[in-house]
Amino acid sequence: MIDAELDAVMQGKMNDATSKVLKEIIPDGLIKKFPQNNLSAMVMTGAKGGVVNQTQISALLGQQSLEGRRVPKMQNGKTLPCFLPYDPNPRSSGYISDRFLTGLRPQDFYFHCMAGREGLIDTAVKTSRSGYLQRCLIKQLESLIVNYDLTVRDNDGSVIQFMYGEDGIDVINTKYLDKFEFLESNFNSLISSG
Secondary structure, three states: OHHHHHHHHHHHHHHHHHHHHHHHHOOOOOOOOOOOOHHHHHHHHOOOOOHHHHHHHHOOOEEOEEOOEEOOOOOOOOOOOOOOOOOOOHHHHOEEOOOOOOOOOHHHHHHHHHHHHHHHHHHHHHHHHHHHHHHHHHHHHOOOEEOOOOOEEOOOOOEEEOOHHHOOOOHHHHHHOOOHHHHHHOHHHHHHHO
16 A cells, blocks of 8 residues: 555656656757757657657656556565665666667666557557447447438338437538538539539
C-alpha cells in the first residue's frame, strides 16, 4: 500500500519535471530551429510523426510505465540486477533521461522494451476484442433492410424504424450539412447533378 502511494507521488513529480524540461527544449531549445530542422518541419506541418516522436528523438524518453505504474521491484528490491536494492534513484525505476539521437544505455533500452511490449500486447488484445464486437453487431443487424419508402424492416417485414436513422438524413451527404456557403455558391451544379 505504501509502495503504491510512493510510486504515485514519484511518478507525478517525475512527470512534472519531464513536462518542464520538454517545454524548454521543444521547439525553442533545439540547436537548429523550425524551418532548418527537418524533423521539426515534418512534425509541425503534420507531414509525418508527432510531438512524442520528436521529444523522444531530441530530448528524452521519460518515465516508462508498466500497467500504469513505474517499473516494479523484484523480491530482492531491485528492478534490474545492475541496480542496488531499494535504490531511490528515478533511473532505477524506469526513468530514461537519454534520447534516441545520442543512444540509450542498456538498462534504459531494457525498460523501454518492457513498456513497448506491453503496448503491443494491449494493441493486439484490443484489436481482437473490437473485431469480435463488430462481428457480433453485424451478425445481429444483417437481416435489417432499408426499403424504398425509407423504413427499416426486419426479414419478416416488421417495421424497426419508420425513417432510416430516425431523421431521414442521408449519411453520405452529411459533410455538406454545415457548409451552407459552399452549397449556395454551387447551387446550380448541385441541383443539376442530383
